[in-house]
Structure formats: structure tokens, C-alpha cells
Amino acid sequence: MRLKAPQDQTLIGESPAFLEIIDQCSRAAKHDRPVLVIGERGTGKELIAARLHFLSPRWERNFIQVNCAALPENLLESELFGHEAGSFTGANTKRIGRFEDAHNGTLFLDEIATTSLSAQEKLLRVSEYGTFQRIGSNKTIQSDVRIIGATNIDLPTAADRGEFRHDLLDRLALDVITLPPLRHRRDDILLLAFQFGQRVAQEREWMSFPGFSDNMIDALMQHDWPGNIRELKNVVERSVYHSEDEYIPVDTMEIDPFKSPFRPQAKIQKIENLPAPPPAQSPLFDGKPIDYGHTVAALEYTMLEDALEHNKHNQRDTAIYLNLTYHQLRHQLKKHDLL
Numbered sequence: 001m002r003l004k005a006p007q008d009q010t011l012i013g014e015s016p017a018f019l020e021i022i023d024q025c026s027r028a029a030k031h032d033r034p035v036l037v038i039g040e041r042g043t044g045k046e047l048i049a050a051r052l053h054f055l056s057p058r059w060e061r062n063f064i065q066v067n068c069a070a071l072p073e074n075l076l077e078s079e080l081f082g083h084e085a086g087s088f089t090g091a092n093t094k095r096i097g098r099f100e101d102a103h104n105g106t107l108f109l110d111e112i113a114t115t116s117l118s119a120q121e122k123l124l125r126v127s128e129y130g131t132f133q134r135i136g137s138n139k140t141i142q143s144d145v146r147i148i149g150a151t152n153i154d155l156p157t158a159a160d161r162g163e164f165r166h167d168l169l170d171r172l173a174l175d176v177i178t179l180p181p182l183r184h185r186r187d188d189i190l191l192l193a194f195q196f197g198q199r200v201a202q203e204r205e206w207m208s209f210p211g212f213s214d215n216m217i218d219a220l221m222q223h224d225w226p227g228n229i230r231e232l233k234n235v236v237e238r239s240v241y242h243s244e245d246e247y248i249p250v251d252t253m254e255i256d257p258f259k260s261p262f263r264p265q266a267k268i269q270k271i272e273n274l275p276a277p278p279p280a281q282s283p284l285f286d287g288k289p290i291d292y293g294h295t296v297a298a299l300e301y302t303m304l305e306d307a308l309e310h311n312k313h314n315q316r317d318t319a320i321y322l323n324l325t326y327h328q329l330r331h332q333l334k335k336h337d338l339l
């Protein structure tokens, strides 16, 4: 899958953390070695990978992108290295792999941490010696490809757990660009939000973009953006699309499009089989044996739901109310499918 032309890939940002990334990107682009781009989902890893390619001496050659998480293990290897006809069931015709397609260009391996150890072994070889074989063939193919890998997980930890090869990590980590989450570059929130808002205003053929109300600006600044720039973009687009008057600043931040009194209550069904939580004042033990795990889970769930309700579903307030950090609360909400 080839990426769009570089002019569609406008990177926006003015915060020191962002500008530092852009500098690092320009330096790394030149040296023609592997680069790892690390960052939470939605932080712009794909845009940075494209920038690395288009600023590099390879910019006129192919920029090929493979999402390693999108293919099962055996198909990924054939996608990357190609296969000969008849090399496995379903391989009716010969297939040229992405490493051959990307010859003299750049291969962007998104979600690289999801690759199998066997694929990693082949990646190590191709990144060290530029050689590989199509599946089902013993002919060695030479290819000159610059690898850029991206992931949102901590690769050194994955390597310590035996899930990622240390030697491949050392090889790919010649340069590591770690993108800051949006909550750590809050200076950029409004800048990005205005750009995204302006684009929608243009699409809606408004005379101009009326901007955001103070209310909305507060909401934008206060939200923690766990989905980072992608989430901000979606929220702003949704909010501006739903705003009715092109002359009135957009006032309602629409975070959750599924919010509705009629939303199916999947989470309730999930714990239906659990024993009811004991009323808070009653003694937990009445002589009969109880299931510890289920009782604690049900109690946690009820506490979370009540606390959310009490705090009008504001997660920051709920965390304070329960004496948890924001991250502890998010973890608990996720565990109980309450996010």
C-alpha cells in the first residue's frame, strides 16, 4: 500500500516536544539506516515514517507500508518476502514480496512488535546482509531496503520477555524516535483542533471557521486524549459537523458518539451470572462459602459504576473521588469493560 503524496501529510505542531521530534526526524532521514518510531496509538507514527522517507535520499523511490498486525504469521512472511508457486496450500502463483517492491526505497513495518520470532529472524538477516529467500525457494535475493519500524509497545521489555529478538532490536534501534502523547504536548491541542475544524468548515463550504467557544476550549484542554491526535481529529470533526450555525463558535465537544440512554448494556449482561455484591453494611461472611474472585469483581464493578454516576462520568473527578490516580482508574474501567 503506497502512501499518499507528501503534501497530504501535513504535520502540525509548535510545542517544543513536537519541534524536537521534527529535528530528530530530519537528522535520522539522512543517514539511510533503520529507524524505530515508538508512540501510543494516534500519535502520528505513520506520518513520521512517511516524513523520514520523503526527506531521505530515497524519496523518489517506493515507500511501501505493511501493517504486520493485519496478517496472520505465515501470510506475513509471504507478504514480506514473497513465495514461489506451490510453496504452500493456496500459493498458486509466484508472488513478489514487499522487500522486492521496496528495493532502493523504504519499507515501513507498522506494528512490528507483532511479528513472529521466525519473521524476526528473517528481518534480522535482511537488515544485516540485505538478503532473503522467497518462501519455497532457496535462491538468495539481494535487496537494498531501508527499514522503518513502528510500534506502541515497549520493545526492550518485549525483548526481555523473549517476545522480540534482542539482536533485531539492537539492529533496528540505530535511531529511535519516541513520539510524545498529546497530553504531554498540550500546547498543540488548540492548534491542531483549529486546523481540523477549519478543514471541516471548508468541506461544509462555510464562509469561514467560527472557532470554538470558551466552554469548548476548556473541554478540549482538559481532556486527556488517550487516543491522541487521531482521537482529537475525530472529536473535532464530529463536533464541527454537528454544529448548526456557521457563524456561532462550536460549543459542544462530542467525545462519545455512542452516548445514548438506549445504548445496549453489554457490561451488565457480562456480570449477570455473578453473585450480587453484598450490601455495603452487611457482614461479608454469613457462614456460607462465597466465591472470593466474583464477589470482589462485583464489588469493584458496583463501586466504579456508582462513582462514575456520582461524578457525572467525569473520569478525572471519579479518580479523585476514589482516591485513585487517573491511570489506575482507567485501568480499572478497562478491566471491567466500562470504558
Ligand SMILES: Nc1ncnc2c1ncn2[C@@H]1O[C@H](COP(=O)(O)OP(=O)(O)O)[C@@H](O)[C@H]1O
Residues within 6 Å of the ligand: 010, 011, 012, 013, 039, 040, 041, 042, 043, 044, 045, 046, 047, 048, 192, 229, 230, 233
Ligand atoms: N502532527 C500532526 N499534525 C496533523 N495531523 C496529525 C499529526 N500527527 C498525527 N496526525 C493525524 O492523526 C491521525 C493518526 O496519525 P497516525 O500517523 O496514523 O498515528 P499512529 O500511526 O501513531 O496511530 C492521522 O489522521 C494523522 O493524519
Ligand SMILES: [Mg+2]
Residues within 6 Å of the ligand: 042, 045, 046, 110
Ligand atoms: Mg498507525
